[in-house]
Amino acid sequence: MPQKEENQLVKNLPLIAGILGGFLLMINRLTTPTVLDSQARSDALGVILCAMLLLVSILLRQIESVPPQSVTLIGEETIEFANNLPVNIKTELAWASHLILNNTVSKSIIIYYQNQILLRRGILGYSKTINPGTILQRVMTTKKPVYLVDLKHYPGKVEFDYLPENIQGLICLPLNDQGAMIIATNIPRSYSKQDEYWIQGIAEKIALTLKM
Structure with a gap:
């Protein structure tokens, strides 16, 4: 069964259990000639439990997270390297x-080092020009x-x-103490921890290359 269908089934279980439980309680009550006090208490408890299951089902639908929406970035697509960049560094930056x-989900990347833009891409x-803020x-x-995973309300x-x-999200990683790799995306809250660790690893590799 696909993952989406499994999640939908799990989400519907409280609703199904609540309706089925209420129906069975009603049948049991209607087919019982004499209702004892103990059964009345059991029925009341059963009704409460069924109501709670229905409430849980409603709440699950209300709090279901809405996936973040992407936007079309305002800008121009380009790839530019600094002049007179050594071939090995240019190859490294192009690859990274x-x-x-x-x-x-990254759409933009800038590598800034020693007061110079080495790469603009995306x-x-x-x-x-960059005036470090x-x-x-x-x-x-x-x-x-x-x-900065959601820049909507961030004045900086x-x-x-x-x-x-x-831009909706931003990652800024150091390159030694001489510069930074700046990455942006068009979707807020879209970078996973795995993405962050992986991108940081690439930044460390670039920093090592530039330091040599």
Whole structure:
């Protein structure tokens, strides 16, 4: 049975059990000539349990999570490397960015190192310069990544004007203490922990290459 159908069956079990239990209680009550006090108490308890099962079924439908919606990013698709970039570094950056853009929900990637943009790839904003803001400076100073999984209500995103203005999520990872890899997506809350660890591993590999 497909996973979706299994989940639907599990979600419907309280509803089915509640309706079936209530029906059986009614049949039992109608076919009993003399209702004893003990049976009346049992019937009352059964009615309460059936009502609770029906309530659980209703609540499950109300709290079912709505998957985050993607948006069409405002920007232009491009791939640009810094001039005079050594062939081995250019190959490394091309390989790393290709993996990230094709194997995650990422749509934009910028690699900034030693006050220079080494790579712009994917759907990007129209600005081609970076003036490091608070977030980017913190990432480079502390050497710790920043994960902004839902930028809808986050005012700090204005510093990333070189990315599409309607990006929904952002990951900023340090490259030693000299720069950062900035990745953006068009879907909020879309990066899994596995994605984050995998992208961080690629960033560490890039940082090692640039340090050599």
